[in-house]
Amino acid sequence: xxxxxxxxxxxxxxxxxxxxxxxxxxxxxxxxxxxxxxxxxxxxxxxxxxxxxxxxxxxxxxxxxxxxxxxxxxxxxxxxxxxxxxxxxxxxxxxxxxxxxxxxxxxxxxxxxxxxxxxxxxxxxxxxxxxxxxxxxxxxxxxxxxxxxxxxxxxxxxxxxxxxxxxxxxxxxxxxxxxxxxxxxxxxxxxxxxxxxxxxxxxxxxxxxxxxxxxxxxxxxxxxxxxxxxxxxxxxxxxxxxxxxxxxxxxxxxxxxxxxxxxxxxxxxxxxxxxxxxxxxxxxxxxxxxxxxxxxxxxxxxxxxxxxxx
Numbered sequence: 535x536x537x538x539x540x541x542x543x544x545x546x547x548x549x550x551x552x553x554x555x556x557x558x559x560x561x562x563x564x565x566x567x568x569x570x571x572x573x574x575x576x577x578x579x580x581x582x583x584x585x586x587x588x589x590x591x592x593x594x595x596x597x598x599x600x601x602x603x604x605x606x607x608x609x610x611x612x613x614x615x616x617x618x619x620x621x622x623x624x625x626x627x628x629x630x631x632x633x634x635x636x637x638x639x640x641x642x643x644x645x646x647x648x649x650x651x652x653x654x655x656x657x658x659x660x661x662x663x664x665x666x667x668x669x670x671x672x673x674x675x676x677x678x679x680x681x682x683x684x685x686x687x688x689x690x691x692x693x694x695x696x697x698x699x700x701x702x703x704x705x706x707x708x709x710x711x712x713x714x715x716x717x718x719x720x721x722x723x724x725x726x727x728x729x730x731x732x733x734x735x736x737x738x739x740x741x742x743x744x745x746x747x748x749x750x751x752x753x754x755x756x757x758x759x760x761x762x763x764x765x766x767x768x769x770x771x772x773x774x775x776x777x778x779x780x781x782x783x784x785x786x787x788x789x790x791x792x793x794x795x796x797x798x799x800x801x802x803x804x805x806x807x808x809x810x811x812x813x814x815x816x817x818x819x820x821x822x823x824x825x826x827x828x829x830x831x832x833x834x835x836x837x838x839x840x841x842x843x844x
Contacts, residue, residue, distance in 0.1 A: 550635030587674035590657035600781040606646030608614030640753025645682020652734030689743025
C-alpha cells in the first residue's frame with residue numbers, strides 16, 4: 535500500500551527524534567484499534583494494556599519484564615500522547631542543537647528507566663503510596679523520558695531562551711523548574727505513583743546535563759550496549775563493548791593482542807582526546823562561551839588544535 539510505504543520512507547529518512555515520536559504514535563494507534571475492535575465484537579480488550587504498561591507489583595513485573603521498556607513508548611489517552619509528543623518534539627529539537635541522536639536515544643531510555651525504578655521503589659516501600667489505594671497499579675506513558683530531556687537541556691544550557699505564549703522569552707531553566715514543581719505537587723494528588731516516575735526522569739536528566747558539563751556522558755555505556763546488540767543481530771559483533779578506553783603504556787598489549795602503537799590513530803589519538811570529547815567541548819563553547827571551560831577542557835582543546843595544525 536502506498537500509504538504504508540510513505541510511512542516507512544518517512545520513518546527511515548527521519549531524524550532519531552522523529553523516529554521516537556513515530557514509535558509512540560504507532561503503538562498508540564495499534565492499542566486503540568485493538569481495543570476498539572474488541573468492543574465492536576463484544577470482547578473486552580482492555581487486558582492488552584497489561585502487556586505494555588509496567589505493573590507496580592514486583593511479582594507481576596517478574597512475569598512481564600519487557601514492560602519496563604514498553605511502558606515508555608505506550609499511551610492510551612489521546613491528550614496524554616498529544617501533550618507528551620508535542621513536549622518531546624519542542625524540547626527534543628533544542629536538545630539536538632547540542633547533542634547527537636545517540637545521546638537523545640540513550641537519555642530517553644535512561645529517563646524512562648529512572649522513572650520506572652523510582653516508581654517501583656516508592657510503590658513497594660513507602661506506606662503512603664503502598665497502602666493508600668489511590669495510586670495507579672501500573673505505569674504507562676513517555677512522561678518520565680520526556681521530562682529527562684527537558685531537565686537535561688535546562689541543566690546544560692540554563693539560560694537558553696524559548697518563546698512562550700503570553701510570557702515571551704523565558705530561560706529554559708524556569709520551564710524545567712516549573713515542571714519539577716508540578717511533579718512534586720502532584721505527589722499529594724490521587725495518583726502519586728505517576729508523579730514519582732516524573733521525578734525519576736527529572737533526576738536522570740539532571741544527572742546527564744551536569745555530567746556533560748563536566749565531560750562525562752552517562753548515556754555512553756547504554757549506547758555501547760545497544761550497538762553491541764545491533765551488531766549481534768547483524769552478525770558483526772561477538773564481544774561485549776568496552777565502555778572506557780584505557781591508555782596502556784608503551785609496549786603494553788591491549789585486549790585484542792596488539793600494542794597501542796599498532797592501533798589506528800583514528801581510534802586512539804596521540805593526544806588522548808576523542809572526537810566525542812571534542813564535540814562536548816565545542817558544544818559547551820557554543821552554549822556558554824570559552825570562559826565556561828574548565829582548565830582540563832582548555833588543555834584538551836589546545837592539544838586538538840596542535841593535532842590539526844599542519
